[in-house]
Amino acid sequence: MRLSPAALAGAAALLLAACASSGTNAPAATSPAETASGVAGQLATVTVGVIPIVDTAPIRLGIEEGIFAEHGLELELTDSGQGGAATIPGVVSGQFQFGFSNTPALISAHSQGLDLPIVAPGAASTGVAGEDTAAIVVPADSDITDPAALAGRTVAVNTMKSVGDSTVRETVAKAGGDPDAVKFVEIAFPDMLAALAEGQVDAAWVVEPFSTLAQGQGNNVLASNYVETSPTLLIAAYFTSATLMKSDPDLVERFSAAMSEAQAFAQEHPDRVRAVLGSYMKIDPAVADKLVLPRFPDTVDRKDVEFLVDFAQRQGITEDTVDPAALLP
Structure with missing residues (x-):
């Protein structure tokens, strides 16, 4: 194990109803001001809305390995049982500082006027037919x-x-x-x-x-x-609010950097990914050993985001084209 060193709330409610989400109650979020004003040497508490699926293994490993602590962060994860779209209203309302969601839901949120930039990749297709997640x-x-x-x-x-x-x-x-x-x-x-x-x-x-x-x-x-x-389909990503981006860019940068390291660690250590699954989801160890893991990219490719924007409009997820730049930091 690594050793760590010393007014959109209404729109959020509508989106929550549209997504028919029913996640678990989240702990009280630390405000950006409180996060930024932490005592030097102490870890800043960060709230993240996630879902208990294979795709979120990297963030759990990042905690176990001390990656987030190395960036001065202590994560509080809240699992939602009804899909990544359920975390979007939580981030918009300030319940979470960061969230995990499938990318089409994020693009849909942007088309509804919710400014939620992607700060780190989550999971992607393996690109192998018959052996994908x-x-x-x-x-x-x-x-x-x-x-x-x-x-x-x-x-x-x-x-x-x-x-x-x-x-x-x-x-x-x-x-x-x-x-x-x-x-x-x-x-x-x-x-x-x-x-x-x-x-x-x-x-x-x-x-x-x-x-x-x-x-x-x-x-x-x-x-x-x-x-x-798309063989390189970006399935899911971590995101935040434009408000937090502006009020505490250092926090966002540290979270993004830590997530990138956690993603890379997961990609390089598939056995650790399989081992951590049982800590947050009910799964037979034999199934965990056999299932196909997604690809865990450590950077977001703009071309993948541009594809997703076109794809979302083509499939009727959005009516108008979303600017890819609005989705990227």
Whole structure:
């Protein structure tokens, strides 16, 4: 282990309702002024809204390894059980200083006038079809053998107008099918495989560890929708508010630098990633050893953000084009 040295609240509420989030209550956030005025030599407390999924392993490892402490930060993580979009209202209202979210939800927030710059990458596609962190799965006896055949069929996703349904639509379109004919049903990830087995849906979009569990139950991978959308797809990222960016740029810079180091550590130590999963999510160690990890980039590529902005508009997540520069520090 590393040794550490000595008026948008209303908009946030609307967005929270739109995302149908139901996260856990967060601890009281430390204000930017309080954070900046900490006694020299003491760690500044930083509140971060995250979700208990594989993608957030790096931030947990960063705490374990003392990476954040080396940057003078002590993190308070609050897990939300209903997706990354649930953290957006928390950051806007000041409940959290930083948050983790899927990138389409962040772009959607920007299109609604919420200024939430990305400060660090979260997770990205492996770029390898059949070996990615998310997949569209169908039963072994399904007559659906091509993504185009999902037109007219029912597909389970965890939330709408987010990274799941949008990348499934993109995959169907690339295969020559009609994405507008796909019928999406919102089902929580833990309930998807039962719905698939009982014939309530024809296919399901799952992320790890549910992709590994699905295949273990005999289901087939129809397509790797992230890879089909973009081999370098930036799935999720850490963000903050423009207010904190302006009032405490040093804090934001330190958090960003620490996250970059934590991401690099996770990418270089996959065994440590697998080992830490059980500390914050219920997972069989055997599944943790087998699941496909996402790629953990340590920098944000502007080209990936530009792609996401175009993708979001193409898929109807946003009506107007969002300026990529508004998403980047």
